[in-house]
Amino acid sequence: MAFYSDDRRREVVVDCLRRHGPMPQKELYERIAPHMQRKTGWKALCSLEDDGMVVRTAEISPTGHKRFRFSLEDWYAMTDEQRERxxxxxxxxxxxxxxxxxxxxxxxxxxxTKEIHAEETR
Structure with missing residues (x-):
């Protein structure tokens, strides 16, 4: 799998699954481990179906506090613009x-906080 820059690292799990299709959890983590070990504020996690073998949903956790869960089918159905939004x-x-x-x-x-936002918008 190709190296991803910092701004793309958060999509590693989804990109990996898109390229290679559903796979066992162990294989997925082996593929993404080099990317996830790099220092970043993003963590990508996977939840598994009951059979424990096929990844069907992905979670992106920007801060470690809140996770955004979405179906990979929904992700694939989105346009690039929708994904970016x-x-x-x-x-x-x-x-x-x-x-x-x-x-x-x-x-x-x-x-x-308000003052910081005001400075950033100038």
Whole structure:
């Protein structure tokens, strides 16, 4: 499998399954392990059907706090533009969750968060 840059690493599981079709969990993890071991904020996980052999759904966890689960059939049915919008929405939600966590832990105030967003949009 080809090397993926940081911005594509979050799609490794789905890309692997798209290229090679359903496969046993062990084989899937062997294929994706080199990519997942690289330092990144994204983790890709798989859930298995009851028979324990075929991967049918994928989960993307941008922060480790919230997982976005979707059917691989739905993923395959999407256009590239729809997939990009979905990933962008997940990243936006993950960023909001990180900000809320920082506010709750006292690392920043809601006012500081608003000021940061104002600076980023300029």
């Amino acid at each position: 979905m990933v962008t929405a997940m990243e936006s939600i993950a960023e909001s969750m990180r900000e809320q966590t920082e506010i709750m832990r006292g690392k920043r105030t809601p006012r500081e």
